[in-house]
Amino acid sequence: MDALKDLAEALGPRFTTSESARAQNARNEAHFPDAMPDAVVWPETTEDVALTVRTCAAAGIPITPLGVGSSLEGQHLAVKGGVSLDFSRMNKVRAVNAEDLNAVVQPGVTRTQLNDELRATGLFFPIDPGADASLGGMAATRASGTMAVRYGTMRENILALEAVMADGTVIRTGTQARKSSSGYDLTHLLIGSEGTLGIITELTVKLQGQPEATAAATCRFDSVEDAVNCVILTIQCGLPMARIELVDEMMVHGFNEMAEAGLPEKPHLFLEFQGTPTGVTEQAAMFREIAEDFGVQDWKEATATEDRTALWKLRHGAHYATAAIRPGPQFRTLATDVCVPISKLAEAVTTAQDMARKMGVICTIVGHVGDGNFHCGVRFDPDDPNEVQTTQDFAGKLAELALTLGGTVTGEHGIGLGKQKYMSAEHGPALAYMRAVKAAFDPQGILNPGKLLPPGN
Amino acid sequence: MDALKDLAEALGPRFTTSESARAQNARNEAHFPDAMPDAVVWPETTEDVALTVRTCAAAGIPITPLGVGSSLEGQHLAVKGGVSLDFSRMNKVRAVNAEDLNAVVQPGVTRTQLNDELRATGLFFPIDPGADASLGGMAATRASGTMAVRYGTMRENILALEAVMADGTVIRTGTQARKSSSGYDLTHLLIGSEGTLGIITELTVKLQGQPEATAAATCRFDSVEDAVNCVILTIQCGLPMARIELVDEMMVHGFNEMAEAGLPEKPHLFLEFQGTPTGVTEQAAMFREIAEDFGVQDWKEATATEDRTALWKLRHGAHYATAAIRPGPQFRTLATDVCVPISKLAEAVTTAQDMARKMGVICTIVGHVGDGNFHCGVRFDPDDPNEVQTTQDFAGKLAELALTLGGTVTGEHGIGLGKQKYMSAEHGPALAYMRAVKAAFDPQGILNPGKLLPPGN
Ligand SMILES: Cc1cc2nc3c(=O)[nH]c(=O)nc-3n(C[C@H](O)[C@H](O)[C@H](O)COP(=O)(O)OP(=O)(O)OC[C@H]3O[C@@H](n4cnc5c(N)ncnc54)[C@H](O)[C@@H]3O)c2cc1C
Ligand SMILES: Cc1cc2nc3c(=O)[nH]c(=O)nc-3n(C[C@H](O)[C@H](O)[C@H](O)COP(=O)(O)OP(=O)(O)OC[C@H]3O[C@@H](n4cnc5c(N)ncnc54)[C@H](O)[C@@H]3O)c2cc1C
Numbered sequence: 052m053d054a055l056k057d058l059a060e061a062l063g064p065r066f067t068t069s070e071s072a073r074a075q076n077a078r079n080e081a082h083f084p085d086a087m088p089d090a091v092v093w094p095e096t097t098e099d100v101a102l103t104v105r106t107c108a109a110a111g112i113p114i115t116p117l118g119v120g121s122s123l124e125g126q127h128l129a130v131k132g133g134v135s136l137d138f139s140r141m142n143k144v145r146a147v148n149a150e151d152l153n154a155v156v157q158p159g160v161t162r163t164q165l166n167d168e169l170r171a172t173g174l175f176f177p178i179d180p181g182a183d184a185s186l187g188g189m190a191a192t193r194a195s196g197t198m199a200v201r202y203g204t205m206r207e208n209i210l211a212l213e214a215v216m217a218d219g220t221v222i223r224t225g226t227q228a229r230k231s232s233s234g235y236d237l238t239h240l241l242i243g244s245e246g247t248l249g250i251i252t253e254l255t256v257k258l259q260g261q262p263e264a265t266a267a268a269t270c271r272f273d274s275v276e277d278a279v280n281c282v283i284l285t286i287q288c289g290l291p292m293a294r295i296e297l298v299d300e301m302m303v304h305g306f307n308e309m310a311e312a313g314l315p316e317k318p319h320l321f322l323e324f325q326g327t328p329t330g331v332t333e334q335a336a337m338f339r340e341i342a343e344d345f346g347v348q349d350w351k352e353a354t355a356t357e358d359r360t361a362l363w364k365l366r367h368g369a370h371y372a373t374a375a376i377r378p379g380p381q382f383r384t385l386a387t388d389v390c391v392p393i394s395k396l397a398e399a400v401t402t403a404q405d406m407a408r409k410m411g412v413i414c415t416i417v418g419h420v421g422d423g424n425f426h427c428g429v430r431f432d433p434d435d436p437n438e439v440q441t442t443q444d445f446a447g448k449l450a451e452l453a454l455t456l457g458g459t460v461t462g463e464h465g466i467g468l469g470k471q472k473y474m475s476a477e478h479g480p481a482l483a484y485m486r487a488v489k490a491a492f493d494p495q496g497i498l499n500p501g502k503l504l505p506p507g508n
Numbered sequence: 509m510d511a512l513k514d515l516a517e518a519l520g521p522r523f524t525t526s527e528s529a530r531a532q533n534a535r536n537e538a539h540f541p542d543a544m545p546d547a548v549v550w551p552e553t554t555e556d557v558a559l560t561v562r563t564c565a566a567a568g569i570p571i572t573p574l575g576v577g578s579s580l581e582g583q584h585l586a587v588k589g590g591v592s593l594d595f596s597r598m599n600k601v602r603a604v605n606a607e608d609l610n611a612v613v614q615p616g617v618t619r620t621q622l623n624d625e626l627r628a629t630g631l632f633f634p635i636d637p638g639a640d641a642s643l644g645g646m647a648a649t650r651a652s653g654t655m656a657v658r659y660g661t662m663r664e665n666i667l668a669l670e671a672v673m674a675d676g677t678v679i680r681t682g683t684q685a686r687k688s689s690s691g692y693d694l695t696h697l698l699i700g701s702e703g704t705l706g707i708i709t710e711l712t713v714k715l716q717g718q719p720e721a722t723a724a725a726t727c728r729f730d731s732v733e734d735a736v737n738c739v740i741l742t743i744q745c746g747l748p749m750a751r752i753e754l755v756d757e758m759m760v761h762g763f764n765e766m767a768e769a770g771l772p773e774k775p776h777l778f779l780e781f782q783g784t785p786t787g788v789t790e791q792a793a794m795f796r797e798i799a800e801d802f803g804v805q806d807w808k809e810a811t812a813t814e815d816r817t818a819l820w821k822l823r824h825g826a827h828y829a830t831a832a833i834r835p836g837p838q839f840r841t842l843a844t845d846v847c848v849p850i851s852k853l854a855e856a857v858t859t860a861q862d863m864a865r866k867m868g869v870i871c872t873i874v875g876h877v878g879d880g881n882f883h884c885g886v887r888f889d890p891d892d893p894n895e896v897q898t899t900q901d902f903a904g905k906l907a908e909l910a911l912t913l914g915g916t917v918t919g920e921h922g923i924g925l926g927k928q929k930y931m932s933a934e935h936g937p938a939l940a941y942m943r944a945v946k947a948a949f950d951p952q953g954i955l956n957p958g959k960l961l962p963p964g965n
Binding site: 148149150151152153192193194195199203204206207216220221222223224226227228229230231232233234235236237239240242243244248259260283286287288289327329330333388390391392393394422423424453454457458459460461462463464465466470473474477478479480481482483484485487488489490491492503504 | 605606607608609610649650651652656660661663664673677678679680681683684685686687688689690691692693694696697699700701705716717740743744745746784786787790845847848849850851879880881910911914915916917918919920921922923927930931934935936937938939940941942944945946947948949960961
């Protein structure tokens with residue numbers, strides 16, 4: 052392709068067609084087959100991105116942005132070939148505006164990198180998917196994590212974006228002000244669009260003040276139902292939980308296998324409280340009072356920073372610990388991601404467990420349950436058609452259940468390749484308006500083709 | 509017009525071309541000339557709205573939705589004639605899902621109506637523009653109010669919408685779940701779109717638990733600069749203020765004139781703290797410590813419910829109290845609405861005061877300063893071309909200043925008729941993508957034509 056030659060010339064060492072680089076970006080952490088791009092571009096500036104887009108647009112070559120490639124629905128895979136636009140070198144923190152509680156970052160900055168750079172400021176960025184994802188990728192998937200129950204998701208934590216659109220135009224959306232009623236909300240239109248509407252080249256993200264005091268705790272319950280009912284009441288009472296995470300007995304087993312966590316293999320909640328010292332004590336006491344009604348046991352506090360870090364490191368490793376319940380390189384993990392109204396959470400989780408048992412599905416359950424969001428991590432053999440079918444059936448039934456309960460098929464992982472089949476059921480006639488946006492913004496369909504929108508009209 | 513005859517027949521008493529009804533909807537609280545619609549429709553159901561839209565679409569007749577008509581940029585005025593779609597009769601609270609902290613309402617429900625209906629539940633809806641606006645209108649203008657500093661704006665408080673699109677299609681956006689990564693964010697695209705992309709027929713809004721304890725207070729400062737610097741530090745320290753409102757000396761004068769408030773005519777902050785009883789005491793003490801550094805005086809607490817109600821009623825009357833600084837039916841009020849990063853707030857407010865003085869502009873200043881948002885309420889004579897020019901110049905300079913400081917020309921009032929002239933300066937090349945959305949969603953341009961997007965391409 053001539054266009055790739057032009058790119059090679061213009062970008063020099065920021066362009067390659069080498070097999071190893073392409074193979075690197077062809078992989079995913081979930082269960083999708085590898086997908087090789089034709090070339091990899093590592094932009095260092097917005098202009099590099101714009102040039103790449105202009106060149107590809109002229110030749111109709113697909114462009115698939117890539118952060119760290121941790122997305123779980125195959126979002127970053129170049130399934131139609133073309134250019135993998137890899138943001139790993141566009142990873143500078145441009146400004147920390149401590150006095151305005153925001154930071155301006157390039158999209159390749161990862162969440163831990165940003166928090167490392169913020170350490171001296173007393174501020175932090177609260178969105179924490181298990182992986183050390185890039186902020187560009189997190190924005191593009193509308194990611195969240197354990198602290199969304201307190202601070203919201205990427206949807207609530209971005210003030211402004213710079214983006215390169217499908218014809219190479221560079222736009223800015225939003226401002227540094229905390230709110231605005233000026234015009235259509237293009238910022239939110241780009242957040243969650245999985246690189247299909249525009250390519251994010253800069254983000255202004257909100258920062259939070261480090262709380263004066265933090266306390267974490269774990270506790271266990273006899274049943275998942277008890278644990279979830281405790282969560283429901285906690286949220287309904289308006290307790291400002293910083294984190295409230297469910298791990299079921301199988302997930303604990305995975306932690307024990309992977310990390311010798313030494314936890315009793317029963318459902319647990321992992322908790323965090325933040326506030327003033329008095330506030331934290333108050334909150335923990337209120338939580339324990341609620342939890343007593345659900346037979347809470349084994350209350351263990353972790354106040355020392357290193358104990359808390361160890362606790363959340365364990366939790367963030369859930370995806371890998373899931374592998375430990377059925378180890379072996381031949382197996383893959385499909386992570387479901389339903390999110391339901393909090394009042395329906397116990398029904399959803401217990402139905403999921405029952406279904407798994409009945410269908411013979413081997414899975415962990417772990418969830419950001421304060422948001423009504425939980426994942427079944429299903430281990431299956433992709434070469435066994437029966438297992439593949441059962442896994443898909445299980446995921447499909449769970450998706451259906453979530454919609455019946457007034458929820459969504461994906462709380463935070465996004466649509467990508469894996470969940471397009473549910474788009475029509477979730478959105479009905481609204482889907483046509485999503486297609487209209489795509490057609491208006493990317494008429495050639497070169498931005499991450501094959502993702503988010505199901506084929507057809 | 510035949511189409512209007514068809515509507516008359518189909519809608520019966522829900523349709524009129526009577527002069528008085530049309531004149532009623534032709535007015536505004538700001539400074540725009542009256543604009544008469546050709547007819548008024550009072551839908552009672554989504555189907556009424558869809559039928560109206562289908563009929564108008566077939567005949568190319570404009571439709572301008574109307575809540576209570578309190579918008580301040582002429583948004584609800586039928587400047588191109590056609591149908592004024594008046595939601596005052598579509599005002600039922602459909603469901604209060606206390607266990608999920610949300611409510612499902614029709615668009616004509618007003619904020620005080622909703623809170624009245626919520627009283628027994630221990631929950632409340634926190635967005636409170638000064639006017640008793642409709643939730644449909646508030647969503648459409650991306651409104652906020654005094655509590656946005658704590659709870660966010662309409663942007664953060666809507667889970668799901670039902671809307672009738674320009675061809676009569678009924679869509680649903682969002683779900684009852686607290687978060688979702690499924691598809692493009694049409695909910696946020698409709699929020700703030702001023703009825704130009706779709707007509708909202710139902711909203712699912714988030715509710716908040718009534719705080720255990722609430723305390724309000726007023727205090728005064730020697731200068732606006734001291735007051736604002738106190739606000740800046742308070743926000744930067746992360747104090748979770750429920751309300752923090754600036755009123756300058758002229759605004760206090762207005763309150764004294766209108767409501768015999770008996771306040772010393774000096775800059776004031778009006779404050780509210782919410783939380784547990786200990787939390788509220790802690791917060792108030794922390795605030796006073798900060799305020800001491802800025803020479804705070806006259807600290808007056810209001811803990812009794814009726815005192816707090818009186819305080820916020822006074823504040824919510826600011827628009828009318830502004831009239832009192834230059835009374836007379838011949839004068840109108842232009843309210844500016846810039847919003848800047850918090851670190852730039854003192855510069856913005858003092859520059860505004862200086863400019864007003866130098867230009868001979870008569871105005872109050874009042875603001876949701878915790879968000880960096882403040883209003884100059886300029887009293888002017890619309891029949892005096894000099895005053896009109898000076899008022900426009902003043903507003904224009906302030907808008908320019910806000911953009912220079914990294915802010916927005918409108919924090920909460922929206923664009924409507926009055927701020928289209930700043931759209932290009934604020935959005936640059938992004939404006940073309942707003943136009944693309946409009947063209948894709950409403951190719952005929954029948955939804956609230958003449959609003960939000962400036963003429964041209
Ligand atoms: C162990 C593990 C735990 C996880 N836990 C969570 C969790 O708790 N919560 C959660 O939400 N997710 C979680 N995930 C999923 C994943 O981390 C998120 O989806 C994350 O947001 C992806 O970021 P990334 O940098 O890896 O993006 P990638 O996977 O590289 O890309 C994701 C999508 O974003 C697009 N994209 C990337 N950069 C840009 C850009 N600059 N402009 C436009 N589009 C762009 C890509 O094209 C793709 O569509 C987890 C994944 C793993 C492996
Ligand atoms: C005294 C006073 C104080 C105010 N204080 C504030 C404040 O503190 N904060 C603030 O944000 N605003 C404030 N405002 C402005 C005003 O209250 C808000 O803009 C409010 O959101 C308008 O609501 P409404 O019901 O009056 O809508 P309208 O004025 O009737 O309409 C506003 C816009 O919304 C559209 N619209 C209405 N209903 C629908 C629907 N169902 N579907 C689609 N579009 C619809 C209309 O077409 C129009 O474009 C104040 C106004 C006054 C008069």
